[in-house]
Amino acid sequence: MAEEQMQQLRSKATELLLREEWEEAVLAYCQVINLCQDQISKTQQHPDPDHLSKLHRSLCLALSNRAEARSRLREFALALKDCDQALKIGSTHFKTLLCKGKLLLNLNRYSMALDCFKAALLADPQASGNAESLNGYLEKCKKLEFLSRTGAFDLSDWVVNGYRGKPPELAEYIGAVQIRKSGISGRGLFATKNIDAGTLVLVTKAIATERGILPSEDSGENAQLVMWKNFIDKVSGFVTQCPRTCILMNTLSTGEDEEGLAVPDISLFRPEAEENSHSNEKPDMGRILSVLDVNSLVEDAVSAKVLGKNSGYYGVGLWLLASFINHSCSPNARRLHVGDYVMVHTSRDVKAGEEITFTYYDALSPFNKRKEMTKTWGFQCNCKRCKFEEEMCAKQEIREIEIGLERGMDMGGAVYKLEEGMRRWVVRGKGKGFLRASFWSAYSEAYGSDKSMKRWGRRIPAVDAAVDSILEVAGSDDRLLKVLVDGLKKSNGVADMERALKLGRGVYGKAFKKQALRTLLELGSH
Numbered sequence: 001m002a003e004e005q006m007q008q009l010r011s012k013a014t015e016l017l018l019r020e021e022w023e024e025a026v027l028a029y030c031q032v033i034n035l036c037q038d039q040i041s042k043t044q045q046h047p048d049p050d051h052l053s054k055l056h057r058s059l060c061l062a063l064s065n066r067a068e069a070r071s072r073l074r075e076f077a078l079a080l081k082d083c084d085q086a087l088k089i090g091s092t093h094f095k096t097l098l099c100k101g102k103l104l105l106n107l108n109r110y111s112m113a114l115d116c117f118k119a120a121l122l123a124d125p126q127a128s129g130n131a132e133s134l135n136g137y138l139e140k141c142k143k144l145e146f147l148s149r150t151g152a153f154d155l156s157d158w159v160v161n162g163y164r165g166k167p168p169e170l171a172e173y174i175g176a177v178q179i180r181k182s183g184i185s186g187r188g189l190f191a192t193k194n195i196d197a198g199t200l201v202l203v204t205k206a207i208a209t210e211r212g213i214l215p216s217e218d219s220g221e222n223a224q225l226v227m228w229k230n231f232i233d234k235v236s237g238f239v240t241q242c243p244r245t246c247i248l249m250n251t252l253s254t255g256e257d258e259e260g261l262a263v264p265d266i267s268l269f270r271p272e273a274e275e276n277s278h279s280n281e282k283p284d285m286g287r288i289l290s291v292l293d294v295n296s297l298v299e300d301a302v303s304a305k306v307l308g309k310n311s312g313y314y315g316v317g318l319w320l321l322a323s324f325i326n327h328s329c330s331p332n333a334r335r336l337h338v339g340d341y342v343m344v345h346t347s348r349d350v351k352a353g354e355e356i357t358f359t360y361y362d363a364l365s366p367f368n369k370r371k372e373m374t375k376t377w378g379f380q381c382n383c384k385r386c387k388f389e390e391e392m393c394a395k396q397e398i399r400e401i402e403i404g405l406e407r408g409m410d411m412g413g414a415v416y417k418l419e420e421g422m423r424r425w426v427v428r429g430k431g432k433g434f435l436r437a438s439f440w441s442a443y444s445e446a447y448g449s450d451k452s453m454k455r456w457g458r459r460i461p462a463v464d465a466a467v468d469s470i471l472e473v474a475g476s477d478d479r480l481l482k483v484l485v486d487g488l489k490k491s492n493g494v495a496d497m498e499r500a501l502k503l504g505r506g507v508y509g510k511a512f513k514k515q516a517l518r519t520l521l522e523l524g525s526h
Protein backbone atom coordinates (compact mmCIF):
# COMPACT_ATOMS: atom_id res chain seq x y z
CA MET A 1 0.00 0.00 0.00
CA ALA A 2 2.73 2.44 1.05
CA GLU A 3 4.84 1.34 -1.91
CA GLU A 4 1.99 2.03 -4.29
CA GLN A 5 1.48 5.49 -2.79
CA MET A 6 5.20 6.18 -3.09
CA GLN A 7 5.18 5.05 -6.72
CA GLN A 8 2.31 7.40 -7.53
CA LEU A 9 3.89 10.36 -5.77
CA ARG A 10 7.21 9.74 -7.50
CA SER A 11 5.61 9.59 -10.96
CA LYS A 12 3.69 12.78 -10.32
CA ALA A 13 6.85 14.58 -9.12
CA THR A 14 8.89 13.36 -12.11
CA GLU A 15 6.20 14.54 -14.49
CA LEU A 16 6.14 18.02 -12.90
CA LEU A 17 9.93 18.18 -13.11
CA LEU A 18 9.87 17.22 -16.79
CA ARG A 19 7.16 19.81 -17.42
CA GLU A 20 9.43 22.36 -15.73
CA GLU A 21 6.70 23.26 -13.23
CA TRP A 22 9.29 23.95 -10.59
CA GLU A 23 7.16 25.14 -7.67
CA GLU A 24 4.75 22.22 -7.95
CA ALA A 25 7.68 19.84 -8.41
CA VAL A 26 9.23 21.08 -5.14
CA LEU A 27 5.94 20.43 -3.31
CA ALA A 28 5.61 16.97 -4.83
CA TYR A 29 9.19 16.04 -3.91
CA CYS A 30 8.59 17.29 -0.36
CA GLN A 31 5.85 14.65 -0.13
CA VAL A 32 8.11 11.93 -1.58
CA ILE A 33 10.89 12.89 0.84
CA ASN A 34 8.54 12.84 3.85
CA LEU A 35 7.19 9.46 2.86
CA CYS A 36 10.70 8.05 2.34
CA GLN A 37 11.85 9.31 5.72
CA ASP A 38 8.75 7.93 7.37
CA GLN A 39 9.30 4.51 5.76
CA ILE A 40 12.99 4.46 6.66
CA SER A 41 12.12 4.99 10.32
CA LYS A 42 9.76 1.98 10.18
CA THR A 43 11.88 -0.45 8.13
CA GLN A 44 12.72 -2.84 10.93
CA GLN A 45 9.35 -4.42 10.36
CA HIS A 46 9.94 -5.04 6.60
CA PRO A 47 10.70 -8.62 5.40
CA ASP A 48 12.86 -7.61 2.36
CA PRO A 49 16.50 -6.83 3.46
CA ASP A 50 17.08 -4.70 0.32
CA HIS A 51 14.13 -2.52 1.19
CA LEU A 52 16.16 -0.09 3.31
CA SER A 53 18.78 0.56 0.66
CA LYS A 54 16.03 1.01 -1.96
CA LEU A 55 14.40 3.63 0.27
CA HIS A 56 17.72 5.41 0.73
CA ARG A 57 18.24 5.47 -3.03
CA SER A 58 14.73 6.90 -3.51
CA LEU A 59 15.37 9.53 -0.84
CA CYS A 60 18.69 10.51 -2.42
CA LEU A 61 17.10 10.90 -5.86
CA ALA A 62 14.14 12.87 -4.50
CA LEU A 63 16.47 15.26 -2.66
CA SER A 64 18.55 15.65 -5.80
CA ASN A 65 15.49 16.41 -7.94
CA ARG A 66 14.13 18.85 -5.37
CA ALA A 67 17.53 20.57 -5.44
CA GLU A 68 17.27 20.85 -9.23
CA ALA A 69 13.78 22.39 -9.01
CA ARG A 70 14.85 24.74 -6.22
CA SER A 71 17.90 25.87 -8.18
CA ARG A 72 15.61 26.78 -11.11
CA LEU A 73 13.59 28.87 -8.65
CA ARG A 74 16.87 30.53 -7.60
CA GLU A 75 16.42 29.14 -4.06
CA PHE A 76 20.16 28.49 -4.03
CA ALA A 77 20.69 28.01 -0.29
CA LEU A 78 17.86 25.49 0.04
CA ALA A 79 18.98 23.69 -3.12
CA LEU A 80 22.52 23.39 -1.74
CA LYS A 81 21.14 21.96 1.52
CA ASP A 82 19.23 19.32 -0.48
CA CYS A 83 22.38 18.43 -2.40
CA ASP A 84 24.39 18.05 0.80
CA GLN A 85 21.71 15.82 2.33
CA ALA A 86 21.58 13.70 -0.84
CA LEU A 87 25.39 13.39 -0.88
CA LYS A 88 25.34 12.20 2.72
CA ILE A 89 23.31 9.23 1.48
CA GLY A 90 25.24 8.69 -1.75
CA SER A 91 28.51 10.60 -1.83
CA THR A 92 29.08 9.70 -5.51
CA HIS A 93 25.56 10.39 -6.77
CA PHE A 94 26.27 11.78 -10.24
CA LYS A 95 23.13 13.87 -10.69
CA THR A 96 23.56 15.52 -7.28
CA LEU A 97 27.24 16.28 -7.85
CA LEU A 98 26.36 17.87 -11.20
CA CYS A 99 23.54 19.91 -9.65
CA LYS A 100 25.73 21.05 -6.73
CA GLY A 101 28.52 22.02 -9.13
CA LYS A 102 26.13 24.14 -11.19
CA LEU A 103 24.75 25.79 -8.06
CA LEU A 104 28.23 26.67 -6.81
CA LEU A 105 29.18 27.97 -10.24
CA ASN A 106 26.11 30.17 -10.20
CA LEU A 107 27.24 31.52 -6.84
CA ASN A 108 30.71 32.20 -8.33
CA ARG A 109 32.39 29.62 -6.05
CA TYR A 110 34.62 28.34 -8.82
CA SER A 111 37.08 26.06 -6.97
CA MET A 112 34.33 24.30 -5.03
CA ALA A 113 32.28 23.88 -8.21
CA LEU A 114 35.35 22.44 -9.95
CA ASP A 115 35.74 19.87 -7.14
CA CYS A 116 32.09 18.79 -7.62
CA PHE A 117 32.43 18.39 -11.40
CA LYS A 118 35.67 16.43 -10.96
CA ALA A 119 33.96 14.14 -8.44
CA ALA A 120 31.05 13.68 -10.87
CA LEU A 121 33.44 12.63 -13.63
CA LEU A 122 35.14 10.20 -11.28
CA ALA A 123 31.78 8.79 -10.15
CA ASP A 124 30.66 8.23 -13.74
CA PRO A 125 33.32 8.61 -16.44
CA GLN A 126 30.56 8.28 -19.09
CA ALA A 127 28.79 11.16 -17.31
CA SER A 128 25.42 9.36 -17.79
CA GLY A 129 25.45 10.42 -21.43
CA ASN A 130 26.16 14.05 -20.41
CA ALA A 131 29.89 13.95 -21.09
CA GLU A 132 29.82 16.98 -23.35
CA SER A 133 28.04 19.22 -20.90
CA LEU A 134 30.10 17.97 -17.93
CA ASN A 135 33.32 18.68 -19.82
CA GLY A 136 31.92 22.09 -20.73
CA TYR A 137 31.32 22.86 -17.04
CA LEU A 138 34.80 21.62 -16.10
CA GLU A 139 36.42 23.88 -18.70
CA LYS A 140 34.26 26.84 -17.69
CA CYS A 141 35.16 26.43 -14.01
CA LYS A 142 38.87 26.20 -14.77
CA LYS A 143 38.71 29.32 -16.92
CA LEU A 144 36.70 31.34 -14.40
CA GLU A 145 38.90 30.21 -11.52
CA PHE A 146 41.95 31.37 -13.52
CA LEU A 147 40.36 34.74 -14.36
CA SER A 148 39.28 35.22 -10.77
CA ARG A 149 42.83 34.55 -9.55
CA THR A 150 44.68 36.60 -12.18
CA GLY A 151 42.28 39.27 -13.45
CA ALA A 152 43.53 38.49 -16.98
CA PHE A 153 40.28 39.47 -18.71
CA ASP A 154 40.41 40.19 -22.42
CA LEU A 155 37.36 41.68 -24.11
CA SER A 156 39.22 42.54 -27.34
CA ASP A 157 37.68 40.04 -29.77
CA TRP A 158 34.18 40.79 -28.59
CA VAL A 159 34.69 44.53 -29.14
CA VAL A 160 36.42 44.14 -32.51
CA ASN A 161 33.57 41.86 -33.65
CA GLY A 162 31.03 44.55 -32.83
CA TYR A 163 29.75 42.93 -29.56
CA ARG A 164 28.31 40.02 -31.51
CA GLY A 165 27.09 37.07 -29.48
CA LYS A 166 27.15 36.78 -25.72
CA PRO A 167 29.63 38.95 -23.79
CA PRO A 168 32.77 37.01 -22.81
CA GLU A 169 32.65 35.07 -19.54
CA LEU A 170 33.61 37.31 -16.64
CA ALA A 171 34.39 36.27 -13.10
CA GLU A 172 34.62 37.75 -9.62
CA TYR A 173 38.02 39.39 -9.18
CA ILE A 174 39.61 41.47 -6.41
CA GLY A 175 42.84 43.25 -7.28
CA ALA A 176 45.36 45.06 -5.09
CA VAL A 177 42.80 46.72 -2.81
CA GLN A 178 41.51 46.48 0.74
CA ILE A 179 38.68 48.04 2.74
CA ARG A 180 39.81 50.58 5.33
CA LYS A 181 38.50 53.51 7.32
CA SER A 182 38.27 56.47 4.98
CA GLY A 183 39.12 60.12 5.55
CA ILE A 184 36.21 60.95 3.21
CA SER A 185 33.45 59.10 5.05
CA GLY A 186 32.99 55.74 6.78
CA ARG A 187 34.87 53.00 4.98
CA GLY A 188 36.51 53.13 1.55
CA LEU A 189 38.53 50.99 -0.85
CA PHE A 190 42.31 51.54 -0.76
CA ALA A 191 45.19 50.53 -3.06
CA THR A 192 47.62 48.13 -1.39
CA LYS A 193 50.37 48.88 -3.94
CA ASN A 194 51.18 51.34 -6.74
CA ILE A 195 48.70 50.80 -9.57
CA ASP A 196 49.02 51.99 -13.20
CA ALA A 197 46.17 53.76 -14.98
CA GLY A 198 43.74 51.28 -16.54
CA THR A 199 44.46 48.43 -14.10
CA LEU A 200 41.47 46.46 -12.84
CA VAL A 201 40.81 46.78 -9.13
CA LEU A 202 37.69 44.66 -9.02
CA VAL A 203 35.18 42.77 -11.12
CA THR A 204 31.92 41.69 -9.56
CA LYS A 205 28.47 40.52 -10.57
CA ALA A 206 25.35 42.41 -9.48
CA ILE A 207 23.14 40.99 -6.76
CA ALA A 208 20.35 42.14 -9.05
CA THR A 209 19.84 44.55 -11.92
CA GLU A 210 16.78 46.05 -13.53
CA ARG A 211 16.84 47.50 -17.03
CA GLY A 212 14.35 49.20 -19.28
CA ILE A 213 13.93 51.78 -21.98
CA LEU A 214 12.62 54.98 -20.47
CA PRO A 215 9.83 56.68 -22.42
CA SER A 216 10.33 60.37 -23.13
CA GLU A 217 7.02 61.48 -21.55
CA ASP A 218 7.28 62.75 -17.95
CA SER A 219 11.03 62.21 -18.48
CA GLY A 220 10.47 58.53 -17.76
CA GLU A 221 9.75 59.16 -14.09
CA ASN A 222 6.88 56.67 -13.83
CA ALA A 223 8.82 54.01 -15.68
CA GLN A 224 11.75 54.62 -13.33
CA LEU A 225 9.50 54.14 -10.31
CA VAL A 226 8.20 50.82 -11.66
CA MET A 227 11.77 49.71 -12.38
CA TRP A 228 12.87 50.71 -8.90
CA LYS A 229 10.05 48.64 -7.38
CA ASN A 230 10.97 45.59 -9.48
CA PHE A 231 14.60 46.06 -8.53
CA ILE A 232 13.77 46.16 -4.80
CA ASP A 233 11.69 42.97 -5.19
CA LYS A 234 14.56 41.20 -6.96
CA VAL A 235 17.12 42.21 -4.34
CA SER A 236 14.95 41.32 -1.37
CA GLY A 237 14.06 37.98 -3.00
CA PHE A 238 17.71 37.13 -3.47
CA VAL A 239 18.74 38.26 0.00
CA THR A 240 16.00 36.09 1.52
CA GLN A 241 17.17 33.06 -0.48
CA CYS A 242 20.89 33.44 0.11
CA PRO A 243 22.27 33.80 3.67
CA ARG A 244 25.75 34.73 2.38
CA THR A 245 24.31 37.68 0.41
CA CYS A 246 22.33 38.70 3.48
CA ILE A 247 25.53 38.78 5.58
CA LEU A 248 27.38 40.80 2.92
CA MET A 249 24.44 43.21 2.43
CA ASN A 250 24.46 43.83 6.18
CA THR A 251 28.01 45.20 5.91
CA LEU A 252 26.88 47.99 3.53
CA SER A 253 26.12 51.51 4.65
CA THR A 254 22.62 52.89 5.11
CA GLY A 255 24.12 56.38 4.98
CA GLU A 256 23.61 56.80 8.77
CA ASP A 257 26.45 57.10 11.25
CA GLU A 258 29.11 55.91 8.80
CA GLU A 259 31.95 56.66 11.19
CA GLY A 260 30.68 53.99 13.58
CA LEU A 261 30.52 51.24 10.94
CA ALA A 262 32.75 48.16 11.25
CA VAL A 263 35.41 47.61 8.58
CA PRO A 264 34.84 44.20 6.97
CA ASP A 265 37.77 42.18 5.72
CA ILE A 266 37.82 42.20 1.92
CA SER A 267 38.33 38.41 1.90
CA LEU A 268 34.66 38.12 2.91
CA PHE A 269 33.84 39.14 -0.66
CA ARG A 270 36.10 36.60 -2.33
CA PRO A 271 34.28 33.78 -4.13
CA GLU A 272 36.09 31.12 -2.13
CA ALA A 273 35.28 32.72 1.25
CA GLU A 274 34.02 30.33 3.94
CA GLU A 275 30.24 30.09 3.92
CA ASN A 276 28.81 30.93 7.29
CA SER A 277 25.39 29.47 6.61
CA HIS A 278 24.78 28.96 10.34
CA SER A 279 24.52 32.69 10.72
CA ASN A 280 21.04 33.73 11.70
CA GLU A 281 21.28 37.24 10.26
CA LYS A 282 17.84 37.98 8.87
CA PRO A 283 17.04 40.44 6.09
CA ASP A 284 15.37 43.58 7.39
CA MET A 285 13.27 45.23 4.67
CA GLY A 286 13.71 48.76 6.04
CA ARG A 287 17.47 48.31 6.07
CA ILE A 288 17.49 46.82 2.56
CA LEU A 289 15.66 49.90 1.25
CA SER A 290 18.17 52.29 2.84
CA VAL A 291 21.11 50.20 1.60
CA LEU A 292 19.73 50.30 -1.95
CA ASP A 293 19.13 54.02 -1.71
CA VAL A 294 22.75 54.68 -0.74
CA ASN A 295 24.60 52.04 -2.77
CA SER A 296 22.74 51.31 -6.02
CA LEU A 297 24.48 52.42 -9.18
CA VAL A 298 23.01 53.55 -12.47
CA GLU A 299 24.90 51.88 -15.32
CA ASP A 300 24.94 54.78 -17.72
CA ALA A 301 26.61 57.38 -15.49
CA VAL A 302 29.41 59.92 -16.06
CA SER A 303 32.06 57.73 -14.47
CA ALA A 304 30.93 54.62 -16.33
CA LYS A 305 30.77 53.00 -19.77
CA VAL A 306 28.26 50.39 -20.78
CA LEU A 307 29.43 47.91 -23.42
CA GLY A 308 27.29 45.53 -25.45
CA LYS A 309 23.66 44.59 -25.16
CA ASN A 310 22.69 46.64 -22.12
CA SER A 311 24.02 49.89 -23.61
CA GLY A 312 20.62 50.95 -25.01
CA TYR A 313 18.91 50.66 -21.63
CA TYR A 314 18.50 52.58 -18.43
CA GLY A 315 19.87 50.14 -15.88
CA VAL A 316 20.17 50.14 -12.13
CA GLY A 317 21.93 47.54 -10.01
CA LEU A 318 23.64 46.68 -6.73
CA TRP A 319 27.25 45.51 -6.84
CA LEU A 320 28.37 44.61 -3.30
CA LEU A 321 32.10 45.35 -3.21
CA ALA A 322 31.80 48.40 -5.48
CA SER A 323 29.53 49.84 -2.78
CA PHE A 324 32.60 50.60 -0.66
CA ILE A 325 33.90 53.10 -3.22
CA ASN A 326 33.44 56.67 -2.07
CA HIS A 327 32.81 59.61 -4.35
CA SER A 328 35.50 62.16 -5.10
CA CYS A 329 35.44 65.18 -7.41
CA SER A 330 39.09 64.28 -8.03
CA PRO A 331 38.51 60.60 -8.84
CA ASN A 332 41.07 57.98 -9.80
CA ALA A 333 38.81 55.18 -10.99
CA ARG A 334 36.04 54.46 -13.47
CA ARG A 335 33.74 51.56 -14.16
CA LEU A 336 32.74 49.53 -17.15
CA HIS A 337 29.47 47.59 -17.31
CA VAL A 338 29.41 44.34 -19.27
CA GLY A 339 26.25 42.27 -18.85
CA ASP A 340 25.56 42.02 -15.11
CA TYR A 341 29.20 42.62 -14.21
CA VAL A 342 30.89 45.84 -13.24
CA MET A 343 34.64 46.16 -13.87
CA VAL A 344 36.29 48.93 -11.85
CA HIS A 345 39.70 50.14 -13.05
CA THR A 346 41.99 53.02 -12.21
CA SER A 347 41.69 56.05 -14.48
CA ARG A 348 45.12 57.42 -13.55
CA ASP A 349 48.21 56.14 -11.76
CA VAL A 350 47.46 55.48 -8.09
CA LYS A 351 49.96 55.25 -5.23
CA ALA A 352 49.96 52.52 -2.59
CA GLY A 353 47.71 53.59 0.30
CA GLU A 354 45.64 55.99 -1.84
CA GLU A 355 41.85 55.69 -1.66
CA ILE A 356 40.12 54.42 -4.82
CA THR A 357 37.28 56.77 -5.77
CA PHE A 358 34.96 57.44 -8.66
CA THR A 359 32.49 60.24 -9.25
CA TYR A 360 28.83 59.79 -8.42
CA TYR A 361 28.01 62.82 -10.60
CA ASP A 362 29.78 65.07 -13.09
CA ALA A 363 33.22 66.08 -11.75
CA LEU A 364 33.85 68.36 -14.75
CA SER A 365 31.43 70.97 -13.42
CA PRO A 366 31.76 74.03 -11.17
CA PHE A 367 31.87 73.77 -7.39
CA ASN A 368 28.40 75.26 -6.77
CA LYS A 369 26.78 72.90 -9.24
CA ARG A 370 28.53 69.93 -7.65
CA LYS A 371 27.41 71.10 -4.23
CA GLU A 372 23.80 71.04 -5.45
CA MET A 373 24.27 67.53 -6.83
CA THR A 374 25.63 66.18 -3.54
CA LYS A 375 22.39 67.32 -1.91
CA THR A 376 20.41 64.88 -4.05
CA TRP A 377 22.83 62.18 -2.91
CA GLY A 378 22.21 63.12 0.72
CA PHE A 379 25.76 63.99 1.76
CA GLN A 380 28.16 66.88 1.73
CA CYS A 381 31.29 66.13 -0.29
CA ASN A 382 34.43 66.04 1.85
CA CYS A 383 36.95 65.55 -0.94
CA LYS A 384 40.19 67.59 -1.20
CA ARG A 385 39.08 69.37 -4.35
CA CYS A 386 35.83 70.59 -2.74
CA LYS A 387 37.75 71.82 0.31
CA PHE A 388 40.12 73.76 -1.99
CA GLU A 389 37.38 75.16 -4.20
CA GLU A 390 35.14 76.18 -1.33
CA GLU A 391 37.65 78.92 -0.53
CA MET A 392 38.35 79.80 -4.14
CA CYS A 393 34.73 80.07 -5.13
CA ALA A 394 34.17 82.85 -2.63
CA LYS A 395 36.24 85.05 -5.00
CA GLN A 396 34.29 87.65 -6.90
CA GLU A 397 35.94 86.80 -10.26
CA ILE A 398 34.94 83.15 -10.06
CA ARG A 399 31.35 84.14 -9.40
CA GLU A 400 31.50 86.51 -12.36
CA ILE A 401 32.79 83.75 -14.62
CA GLU A 402 30.03 81.39 -13.45
CA ILE A 403 27.34 83.98 -14.09
CA GLY A 404 28.97 85.02 -17.38
CA LEU A 405 28.94 81.43 -18.64
CA GLU A 406 25.28 81.07 -17.81
CA ARG A 407 24.59 84.25 -19.78
CA GLY A 408 26.51 83.09 -22.87
CA MET A 409 29.82 84.89 -22.25
CA ASP A 410 32.52 84.29 -24.89
CA MET A 411 34.16 81.04 -23.74
CA GLY A 412 37.70 82.04 -24.72
CA GLY A 413 37.24 85.19 -22.63
CA ALA A 414 36.03 83.15 -19.66
CA VAL A 415 39.08 80.88 -19.88
CA TYR A 416 41.38 83.88 -20.13
CA LYS A 417 39.77 85.51 -17.09
CA LEU A 418 40.17 82.32 -15.03
CA GLU A 419 43.80 81.79 -16.10
CA GLU A 420 44.61 85.41 -15.24
CA GLY A 421 42.90 85.00 -11.87
CA MET A 422 44.90 81.85 -11.08
CA ARG A 423 48.12 83.73 -11.91
CA ARG A 424 47.24 86.55 -9.52
CA TRP A 425 46.05 84.21 -6.74
CA VAL A 426 49.25 82.19 -7.19
CA VAL A 427 47.32 78.95 -7.74
CA ARG A 428 49.82 76.16 -8.39
CA GLY A 429 50.02 72.43 -9.06
CA LYS A 430 46.81 70.52 -8.52
CA GLY A 431 44.85 73.70 -7.81
CA LYS A 432 45.07 74.66 -11.48
CA GLY A 433 43.79 71.26 -12.55
CA PHE A 434 40.89 71.51 -10.07
CA LEU A 435 39.70 74.88 -11.36
CA ARG A 436 40.25 74.00 -15.03
CA ALA A 437 38.20 70.81 -14.47
CA SER A 438 35.42 72.93 -12.96
CA PHE A 439 35.27 75.12 -16.04
CA TRP A 440 36.08 72.40 -18.58
CA SER A 441 32.96 73.22 -20.62
CA ALA A 442 34.42 76.72 -21.30
CA TYR A 443 37.85 75.30 -22.19
CA SER A 444 36.47 72.65 -24.54
CA GLU A 445 34.19 75.10 -26.31
CA ALA A 446 37.00 77.63 -26.71
CA TYR A 447 39.40 74.99 -28.09
CA GLY A 448 36.71 73.75 -30.46
CA SER A 449 35.94 77.17 -31.94
CA ASP A 450 38.21 78.63 -34.66
CA LYS A 451 36.85 82.08 -33.93
CA SER A 452 37.59 81.81 -30.23
CA MET A 453 41.07 80.41 -30.83
CA LYS A 454 41.88 83.20 -33.28
CA ARG A 455 41.03 85.76 -30.65
CA TRP A 456 42.27 84.06 -27.46
CA GLY A 457 44.55 81.24 -28.66
CA ARG A 458 47.80 82.94 -27.70
CA ARG A 459 46.55 84.10 -24.32
CA ILE A 460 45.18 80.82 -23.01
CA PRO A 461 47.12 77.58 -22.32
CA ALA A 462 47.62 75.07 -25.14
CA VAL A 463 44.98 72.33 -25.20
CA ASP A 464 47.55 69.65 -24.22
CA ALA A 465 48.63 71.56 -21.13
CA ALA A 466 45.05 72.10 -19.97
CA VAL A 467 44.10 68.45 -20.62
CA ASP A 468 47.22 67.18 -18.80
CA SER A 469 46.56 69.27 -15.70
CA ILE A 470 42.97 68.00 -15.52
CA LEU A 471 44.04 64.41 -16.15
CA GLU A 472 46.41 64.64 -13.22
CA VAL A 473 43.62 65.52 -10.81
CA ALA A 474 40.52 63.90 -12.33
CA GLY A 475 41.86 60.97 -14.35
CA SER A 476 40.72 59.98 -17.81
CA ASP A 477 37.34 61.10 -18.99
CA ASP A 478 35.51 60.74 -22.31
CA ARG A 479 35.41 64.45 -22.89
CA LEU A 480 39.15 64.89 -22.45
CA LEU A 481 39.70 61.87 -24.66
CA LYS A 482 37.40 63.32 -27.32
CA VAL A 483 39.52 66.45 -27.63
CA LEU A 484 42.61 64.30 -28.23
CA VAL A 485 40.84 61.91 -30.60
CA ASP A 486 39.37 64.81 -32.62
CA GLY A 487 42.90 66.21 -32.87
CA LEU A 488 44.13 62.82 -34.04
CA LYS A 489 41.40 62.57 -36.66
CA LYS A 490 42.11 66.08 -37.95
CA SER A 491 45.80 65.30 -38.29
CA ASN A 492 45.09 61.87 -39.85
CA GLY A 493 46.69 60.14 -36.91
CA VAL A 494 49.93 62.07 -37.13
CA ALA A 495 49.41 63.48 -33.65
CA ASP A 496 50.24 61.43 -30.58
CA MET A 497 48.38 58.13 -30.95
CA GLU A 498 50.18 56.56 -27.96
CA ARG A 499 48.94 59.36 -25.76
CA ALA A 500 45.33 58.88 -26.91
CA LEU A 501 45.62 55.15 -26.30
CA LYS A 502 46.95 55.75 -22.77
CA LEU A 503 44.02 58.03 -22.05
CA GLY A 504 41.73 55.45 -23.64
CA ARG A 505 43.05 52.84 -21.22
CA GLY A 506 42.10 55.20 -18.38
CA VAL A 507 38.54 55.38 -19.73
CA TYR A 508 38.08 51.72 -20.75
CA GLY A 509 40.69 49.87 -18.67
CA LYS A 510 43.34 47.44 -19.81
CA ALA A 511 41.08 44.54 -20.79
CA PHE A 512 41.47 45.57 -24.45
CA LYS A 513 44.36 45.07 -26.82
CA LYS A 514 45.45 48.01 -28.99
CA GLN A 515 43.19 47.17 -31.92
CA ALA A 516 40.12 46.87 -29.70
CA LEU A 517 40.98 50.12 -27.97
CA ARG A 518 41.24 51.82 -31.36
CA THR A 519 37.81 50.46 -32.23
CA LEU A 520 36.45 51.86 -28.97
CA LEU A 521 38.01 55.23 -29.73
CA GLU A 522 36.64 54.92 -33.29
CA LEU A 523 40.12 55.38 -34.67
CA GLY A 524 40.12 52.48 -37.13
CA SER A 525 43.36 50.51 -37.25
CA HIS A 526 46.10 52.84 -38.38
Ligand SMILES: C[S@@+](CC[C@H](N)C(=O)[O-])C[C@H]1O[C@@H](n2cnc3c(N)ncnc32)[C@H](O)[C@@H]1O
Pocket residue numbers: 182184185186187188252253255258261294295322323324325326327328377378379380381382383
Ligand atom coordinates in the same frame (compact mmCIF):
# COMPACT_ATOMS: atom_id res chain seq x y z
C1 LIG B 1 28.36 53.78 -1.71
S1 LIG B 1 28.63 54.35 -0.10
C2 LIG B 1 30.37 54.49 -0.05
C3 LIG B 1 30.98 53.71 1.10
C4 LIG B 1 30.66 54.23 2.45
N1 LIG B 1 31.55 55.31 2.83
C5 LIG B 1 30.70 53.11 3.51
O1 LIG B 1 31.34 53.28 4.56
O2 LIG B 1 30.10 52.06 3.27
C6 LIG B 1 28.00 55.98 -0.28
C7 LIG B 1 27.97 56.79 0.99
O3 LIG B 1 29.29 57.14 1.40
C8 LIG B 1 29.35 58.49 1.84
N2 LIG B 1 30.22 59.24 0.91
C9 LIG B 1 30.69 58.80 -0.27
N3 LIG B 1 31.47 59.73 -0.85
C10 LIG B 1 31.48 60.80 -0.05
C11 LIG B 1 32.11 62.09 -0.10
N4 LIG B 1 32.88 62.45 -1.10
N5 LIG B 1 31.91 62.94 0.94
C12 LIG B 1 31.12 62.58 1.99
N6 LIG B 1 30.50 61.38 2.09
C13 LIG B 1 30.69 60.49 1.11
C14 LIG B 1 27.95 59.02 1.82
O4 LIG B 1 27.38 58.82 3.08
C15 LIG B 1 27.27 58.13 0.80
O5 LIG B 1 25.90 58.02 1.02
